[in-house]
Each structure stands twice: as C-alpha cells, then as structure tokens.
Amino acid sequence: MSIDFYWRIPTHGCSSSIRHRNSNRGDWSPLAPGNQAPGLRNGAPDGTSYIDHMAEIARAAEISGFVGGLLPSFPMTDDPWIISSALARATKAFRFMIAFQPGFLNPVRAARMSASLQRATNGRVVYNIITGGGGPAQRWWGDTFAHDDRYGRTTEFLDVMKGVWKQGPFTHKGRFYEVEEGALPPVLAGEDVPQIYFSGSSEAALRSAARHADYYLSWLEPLDQLRQKFAQVKARTAELGRGIRCAIRVEIVARPTEEEAWREIEIGFAESASRRSEFGGSEGDSVGVRRLSGLGVAQAQHYRDLIVSPNIWGGFSLLRPGPALGIVGSYENVAARLDELIALGADAFILAATPHLEEAYRVGEEVLPLLGERAHRRQAA
Amino acid sequence: MSCGLWPLPLKMEKKMAIETLWKLSTTSGPDRGRGEWTDGQRPWAPAVDARSRDRQINHYDYLAQIARAAELTGFDGLFIPDEADGEEPWIVTGALLRETRYLKLVTAVAPGSASAVYQGKMAASAQRFSGGRQAWFLDLDSDAAARRKTGDFALEEDLAPRARELVTLVNGIWGEGPYDQDGQHFVVEKGGLGGLVAHVERPELWIGGNAPGVDALSAEHADVHLLDALSIESARAEIGRLRASTGARQRRFGVQLSILAREEQADVDAELRRAPRPTGEIAGSYDAVAQALAEYADAGIDVLLLNAPDQIREVHIVGEQVLPRLHKLLSNTSARAAA
Numbered sequence A: 001m002s003i004d005f006y007w008r009i010p011t012h013g014c015s016s017s018i019r020h021r022n023s024n025r026g027d028w029s030p031l032a033p034g035n036q037a038p039g040l041r042n043g044a045p046d047g048t049s050y051i052d053h054m055a056e057i058a059r060a061a062e063i064s065g066f067v068g069g070l071l072p073s074f075p076m077t078d079d080p081w082i083i084s085s086a087l088a089r090a091t092k093a094f095r096f097m098i099a100f101q102p103g104f105l106n107p108v109r110a111a112r113m114s115a116s117l118q119r120a121t122n123g124r125v126v127y128n129i130i131t132g133g134g135g136p137a138q139r140w141w142g143d144t145f146a147h148d149d150r151y152g153r154t155t156e157f158l159d160v161m162k163g164v165w166k167q168g169p170f171t172h173k174g175r176f177y178e179v180e181e182g183a184l185p186p187v188l189a190g191e192d193v194p195q196i197y198f199s200g201s202s203e204a205a206l207r208s209a210a211r212h213a214d215y216y217l218s219w220l221e222p223l224d225q226l227r228q229k230f231a232q233v234k235a236r237t238a239e240l241g242r243g244i245r246c247a248i249r250v251e252i253v254a255r256p257t258e259e260e261a262w263r264e265i266e267i268g269f270a271e272s273a274s275r276r277s278e279f280g281g282s283e284g285d286s287v288g289v290r291r292l293s294g295l296g297v298a299q300a301q302h303y304r305d306l307i308v309s310p311n312i313w314g315g316f317s318l319l320r321p322g323p324a325l326g327i328v329g330s331y332e333n334v335a336a337r338l339d340e341l342i343a344l345g346a347d348a349f350i351l352a353a354t355p356h357l358e359e360a361y362r363v364g365e366e367v368l369p370l371l372g373e374r375a376h377r378r379q380a381a
Numbered sequence B: 001m002s003c004g005l006w007p008l009p010l011k012m013e014k015k016m017a018i019e020t021l022w023k024l025s026t027t028s029g030p031d032r033g034r035g036e037w038t039d040g041q042r043p044w045a046p047a048v049d050a051r052s053r054d055r056q057i058n059h060y061d062y063l064a065q066i067a068r069a070a071e072l073t074g075f076d077g078l079f080i081p082d083e084a085d086g087e088e089p090w091i092v093t094g095a096l097l098r099e100t101r102y103l104k105l106v107t108a109v110a111p112g113s114a115s116a117v118y119q120g121k122m123a124a125s126a127q128r129f130s131g132g133r134q135a136w137f138l139d140l141d142s143d144a145a146a147r148r149k150t151g152d153f154a155l156e157e158d159l160a161p162r163a164r165e166l167v168t169l170v171n172g173i174w175g176e177g178p179y180d181q182d183g184q185h186f187v188v189e190k191g192g193l194g195g196l197v198a199h200v201e202r203p204e205l206w207i208g209g210n211a212p213g214v215d216a217l218s219a220e221h222a223d224v225h226l227l228d229a230l231s232i233e234s235a236r237a238e239i240g241r242l243r244a245s246t247g248a249r250q251r252r253f254g255v256q257l258s259i260l261a262r263e264e265q266a267d268v269d270a271e272l273r274r275a276p277r278p279t280g281e282i283a284g285s286y287d288a289v290a291q292a293l294a295e296y297a298d299a300g301i302d303v304l305l306l307n308a309p310d311q312i313r314e315v316h317i318v319g320e321q322v323l324p325r326l327h328k329l330l331s332n333t334s335a336r337a338a339a
Helices: A050-063 A080-090 A107-121 A135-140 A147-166 A203-212 A223-239 A258-271 A273-278 A287-295 A331-343 A356-370 A373-380 B052-056 B059-072 B089-097 B116-130 B144-149 B156-173 B214-221 B232-246 B265-274 B286-298 B311-338
Strands: A004-008 A068-071 A095-100 A125-129 A170-173 A178-182 A195-199 A215-219 A245-255 A307-309 A326-330 A348-352 B019-023 B077-080 B104-109 B134-139 B179-182 B187-191 B204-208 B224-227 B252-262 B282-285 B303-307
Touching (some): A050 A356, A050 B116, A068 A080, A080 A107, A107 A125, A107 A147, A135 B187, A147 A203, A223 A331, A258 A326, A348 A356, B019 B311, B059 B311, B077 B089, B089 B116, B116 B156, B116 B187, B156 B187, B232 B252, B252 B265
Parallel strands (some): A068 A095, A095 A125, A125 A195, A195 A215, B019 B077, B077 B104, B224 B252, B252 B282
16 A cells, blocks of 8 residues: 655645744735735736745645645635646646535536546546535535535535536436536546545544545544544445545654754744633534644643644644644654554645745655655555 | 735726637637647657656647737637536636736636635635636526536526626625625625735626526626627627616627638638538638628627637637737727717
C-alpha cells in the first residue's frame, strides 16, 4: 500500500509566520509593512491577485514532491472549483483536492464540472466531500437540513452524480434529487470519477462513507483515539461491504531542532492570550468538533499545558482557524510521529505548515525523506 | 476572520460604443477535436512514449488559444455558453481567467444548478481572480425536457421568479451582510461575502430566453438583454417592443449571430458549396458583413455575439477584417449624426 502526501492551499490568505495570527499574504489586509497584497502596484491595479500566490504554493508543492493539495472551503475562502480551474494550466502534476458540500450543487452539474475539470487537468481532480458542521455557518450557506439528513443527502448526491456520469441516460427520483435521462456528453463521460476523501465521525457519516468513499479523512486526534477510530471505520465499512483507506489532515511545525520548533509555539501561544477564552465549545452539530473541545484550551496557562503526547500540541486553533492538534518538533521527531501514524493505520496525509509556500519546500525536503520504508514504497513502485 | 477594507478602483470602464464578443464553442467536434489526439493517431508525429502527448496537450489548450486570439484581434469579450455537448462553463471560465488580460468573460449560469449562495461564491472568486472581468448570462429557456436532464424540475412559470430570487440574493450577499432572504427557491441567513467582494463589483448581468416573465425580469435587472439570432428588422421590432412594454430603464441589447466573411463574394460562394453552414448565418464579403453588423447597430443592438466554426481561423478573419470595418462605419455614422 502506497502513502500519498498532499499539501494544503490556504484559500483565505496566508500568514508569513505561524507565530502571528494574521492573513498578511493575500488581499485580506491593507498593504502595509509586513504585508504582501497582490493586485496593487504604485497604488493602481496591476492585474495580479491572490490566485497568483496560490499558484506559487501549488507549484512549490508539486516541485517538492507532494501529489497535490487540499483546497478548503469555508464562507470567507475563495471557491475551490474556480481556484482549481484557474490553476489547472499553471501546474503539471498537482492534484486538486476540492472540498465541497454536496448540498450546494446540483449533482448533475457537479458531474459536469468535475468531468470538465478532469479534462482541463488531465485527470488531477480529487474530492474532499464535507457534509457540513451545522449551526450558523450552515445557514450562511443557505442550508437548513439537520445533521443526519445531510448525510442522507450526501449519499444520494453521490449516487446521482456517479449514475449520470457512468450510467447515463440516468433517471432517479429520490428524497433530495430528481433527474430524468441525465447523462454527460461522451467526451466528458469517458473521464474517471475522482477519488473521494470523506469526512465525518458519526454513524450516519460512516454509512455514507462505506458506500462511496475511497479515503476516510480525519483530523489529527490523540493517537489512541485515532487508532481506535481507524480500526472502527475500517471494520464498520468492511461490514457494510466496502473497505476504505484512512487519511489524516495535520498541521506541522518542523525545525532543525526541538527548541527551534517549540519557540514558534511559545511565541504564538503568548500572542494568543486575548483569544483563549473564546475556545469554550462549538455552535455546530459536528461530532468531530465536539471530540476536540475537551482539551482545555481556554484554561491553559502555558503552551506546555497543551502538549497531549510527545510532539503533539493541542493549541493550533489559537494560531489559526482549524483543528486543535498538530505536530511540533525536530525534523527527525516529526518524521517519527508521521511514521507512527502510518503504523496505526494512515494511508494518506494532508500536511500543512505556515507559511505554505516556503514550508512546502522545507517539509518536502527535510521531513518526508526521513520517513520509514513504508512511506516511500510508492516512489519505488 | 477580519477582512481589511481599502478602496481599490477595480470597476471596469463601461464602453458604450458597440461591444463585440466571440461566442466560444466548447464542443470539440466542429473544430476537429483539436488538442485531443494522442500518440500514434497521426503517424507523422513522433511518439515520445505511451500517453505522453495527451498528458501534456488537451482540448483546453485549444480553448485558451481561441480566447487569446479573440483578445489579440480586438474583441471585447468572450461568451462562454452552456452547451449540452460541451464543457461546463464555470470550469471553462476558470481555465481562461489567467490566460486573458482584458477580455470580459460572460459565463452562462443555470439558476437551478447550485444554491444561490454557492453561485455567488463562485462569481466572487472569478471576479477577484480576473480583476472584475466576469459577467453572468442567465438563460431562461423554457425547454422543460432539457432542464429535467440536468436535474432541474422547475416549472416554466417559476423560471423568471427563481432567477429574480437568485439575482436578489446575490445582490444581497455581495457585501458585508448580515443578509437574510427566505424565498421559494433560495434561502440564506446572516449571509454576506464580506472581504471576498470588498474590491470587486457584482458581475454584470445578462438575461435572455423565452420563459414567461423574462421581459419584466430583464427590464428590472439586466445590464444586457440578449436576443437569439434575428433578422435586422426583427431585432429592431423586438427592441422597440421591449423598450415600449418594460419601461425606460437603461440596458443594452445584444444579439447572437453566426457569420461567414471572406475577401470576395466568390470566396464566400466557394465555402457555401463546400459544406453545410449554420442557419441564419450572415455570409458575405468583409465589407458586406461589416455593413450588415452596422445595420444591427442602427436597429438598436449594442452588443454583438459572433461565432463561426473553425474558430481560430474565423476569430482572426472577423477580428482583423470585419471589426475594423464595422468600427469605421459606426464612427462615420456618428460623425454624420453630429454634423
């Protein structure tokens, strides 16, 4: 079994340092000392924009040996479909892992968009299917369905999308979707349906994943919890008739020495003082988010209070939006932790580090080569 | 996350003279499947190794070349239609954003294809990445069977009201918000695209089609009302009717035309003998075609959407030979009017 390493494209600006929580790269902050704000030259628009910086990150990732990158989708991010199509011709090998919530697109349209993008990229599209965290964010998107309904909708969406793509003319009348004699034109229908990375921790999510997913994607969680979860996912999906692989999404801070790595965290933690009290709970209905809210971020006095196990730190939410746990350490130790994750069941990774452009090189050149034999079997094959 | 706001003058300069766009065909058939052949299909082309060619060259290389040709030959924009046998228009739009610098990219948007917020979100990114060159075409075509194939079961009488909800919602979220809308077709609660759209305007809106209520919707919201291929006299009558029945709000009128222009009428005749041509095509010498287009302008047309198969060749013929003649005719007309 080979291990795929993906990088991440920051779709809402990037920061030049994990120490400071800002989006100083991109057009999200005014032009000022320390900021990169593409689009203006001598005060006038110059035709560049944040897409040009995202292009640089995607190219850095493919140059450094990553197979592609995740394009996250949240209310204030740029849209992954538009980013991917805009970067299709700027990259050669980079796979676009498009995060999307099935409820927002008609499945027939999604099939057409995906097949067209497969053609534009020569088959480099991957899905990260998200079923949504619920709460106000879900209603911002204009989505009012309840948690388990959304997973039912995701399953039906993928049934229809694949049906129209590969079994057209396809007719379906379901609870959420309806189509009559839908099909893709022959040149599009010949493209492959993208691999599916699937997120969601509940039983409803697992039932949906077992039917459609290629990879079950989890945030980093405490290792015992993760081992148990992966075993459960693999067992439950096998029971449901279709075994799937597991993938982990994890942010890392890797430096030549442990001291240098933890110094980044120490400074970032000190800067986060005013924000810590906000980390009490979650307004959404995501089971994954609830799993991580017990880490005691709001009560932490020192960054060391949030070290969950060697090289695993639980305060990343303080440094940037996103999951709490990440890996911090020397190149050797970060590589050792990734090896452990492979040993406990990970078949693929989505890695990220700030700033995403320069760190793609660092992680690709300093950390990944130190991984054990299992991670590198792919290159040998 | 906070989004800094500072003034950035990205508004496109509105060109009030006649606007000319190439109507892109994204189906590969009429243009010989250019970019789509693979190793071994053309014996004279050396194969490097299996599948090497189709990994490096594809149909989008050809589409990008048409777009660049339109830009280099002086077109104002590219119209990206939603063809049943073609590529998906948002993906084509995205792929051409960074291949062009000045062209307006008019994307055909099907109101039933996504939630209104998602459609607004895609437009926001396309606007941001293109420096405000994106525009929407809402095609309210009443062909119900074609719609059901796309998973859209909206009734004919709902097409215009749904499009109105879509436009209203996208207008509403195009800013800081919080914006609420609880409609029949689209909803949003505390919406707002915020910093994503702080420096870009909502896309220009084109509306066309034959569903009931389209005329009123267009009168209310369209920047451009797009007519199907029509004779000059029908175009004049249709524009007169629309202006009279729907009030005085300023909007422009566009028409889609297939054209065949050659140096001399004898060259046109040779083409007409060679292969069947699109119905309603305007065929003639460079001068004759330019004259016909000028008459459309005289009939009240502000926007010309032009198309012909074999696109690279025809973009250059129209851009180099017809458009300069057209602009000259129109400037003579306006000079005479001023005198």
